[in-house]
Amino acid sequence: MKNVTINAQGLVKHFPIKLGLFKTLVSKENPFVHAVDGVSFHIASGEVFGLVGESGCGKTTTGRLLVRLLDLTEGQVTFKGTDLTSLSKKEMGRLRRQMQIIFQDPYESLDPRMSIYDIIAEPVRIQKTAENESEVSQKVAKSLEEFGMIPAEEYMYRFAHELSGGQRQRVSIARAFVLRPEFIVADEPVSMLDASIRSEVLKLLLATQKKYKTAFLYITHDIALARHVCDRLAVMYLGKIVEKGSTEEVIHEPLHPYTEALIAAVPVPDPTARRIRVTLKGEVPSAINPPTGCRFNTRCPHAMEICRKKEPPLIEVNKGHFVACHLHTKK
């Protein structure tokens, strides 16, 4: 593995559930939400790695664990060889210059009381990457213009509420890129935007990512979009990776029944293409008591006896293409 920017090994995150006083005294075990349960992957520099799954599958939690916005229950994250879990808060703060996050909702991730200028200047000031204020303003202007907010002066002194959704998300992306980080977590950066604006923002985002060779974790529920964005992707279900590999391989030769269902569920923007649809029954089971064995067995059309008992390991079927399913485990 060359140029690995970020490496996640066996990430586990359990959120404790708060019980009432009586239950705390009576019950023996503390229940947990198993948000992320043993997730491993690496991202090379300049690579876009996608994390795909339904809501509640733990993809956002994984993203936050990588930049240590949440602390791990178990596992290890290394950023260019440095173990993040061993760092103190101060050291971590310094390292944040190299790792940033773009949040999903541009309506909530920008401070309504700060001007656009201050929003983008804030990371620069905190990390002290500029000598003086004129350099700060240069950086802010350049970053805004990179994302199509031209001329920057027209937008700089406005507030978030004066901008449209697409413009806000551009600001939030500009803020993530202003420090030239080496790793960015993009958590559904365009899911709140309209189609016509979405592709424009996405284009700018990917062009900038290519330009600076940023390692990217792209979190999305839309597998069609992931196909256009990612080099490699992993499909998550209930806190676990069920399939991982190069994007084209996963989409054209899906091995896991869940991946198949996910692909079949995507509506196709072509009325003449009528496909046979595998619709899954039911909904994602609770992550408090996930099903035993394979977590997908309750909804899987191919579920066998073994699936209810034994958890399938993530094995490499083809080079770089991993799957966790008993249908593909060698006897």
Next chain:
Amino acid sequence: MPLLEVEHLKMYYETLRGHVKAVDDISLHVDEKKALGLAGESGCGKTSAALAILRLLPWNAKILEGTIKLSGENLLEISDPKFRKEIRWKKISMIFQGAMNSLHPTYTTGTQIAEAISQHEKVTKEEARERSKKLIELVGMDRSRADRYPHELSGGMKQRAVTAMALACNPDLVIADEPTTALDVIVQAQVLKVMKDLQSRLHLSMMVISHDLSLIAETCNDIAIMYAGKIAEYGDVRHIYKEPLHPYTEKLITAFPSVIGPKTELSSIPGFPPDLLKPPPGCRFHPRCPYAMEICRKKEPPLIEVNKGHLVACHLHGGEKN
């Protein structure tokens, strides 16, 4: 004869800064047992058009011109009490955007559906309850869900409950406003299946409002593409997908990623949708249009019929000669 016929509808919002031209001279029709898709980006006036049909507009909205006819009867001439009693929900009902938030949190879903029934029909309480349970079954849920409160249901179930509510009084036309936007792909596919199923079983006419063209491609027969309060293109879904004539439609179609077929570059539309307080003169799309000509800046293109049933408002297609 079309079931719903909207002609030259003009509806502006009156604000302190002037008129917001949300719906500006649109005409469309929904045929019996057919589904019409109304597509466009947010703020293009598609929800406003639907609310105008159902007369659910806020106080500052004014219908200035046009007619809305349901089976030949002009809805704009009906008095409010009569409209409420006989048209809304009885003839036309709606599935609102964000089903998550359109249910009352302190009533069970069954009670809410039964309320819609007893408001419009002379039925006993028991009958209404029983019918609400039948409706819950109709949308593919267990009848016991009628006794559940909204917070006990998942997003997909709430969406189904809202769909059941729209069907409460056997309407002729159901308007679905972004019926699947907040749902995950798999749940979305389930809800879509229910909708399509109901459409063919109950012979419903539908109007589906969405910014997601793939949703319309899967559910509708006809499509109207709206841009900045106007209809840019109108016609059969299959024709429009095969040969989009308006540059906006063309861009919009290729802006959607697809999981099947070869990987294509996503097209994008530069710039932002216009401010409807001061829409650009001429063709409203001209500031973002790659083919904009001199005439586009000056003269508004009329909506003309290019092929049978395929209408487009663009100077590139026949408009420039006159």
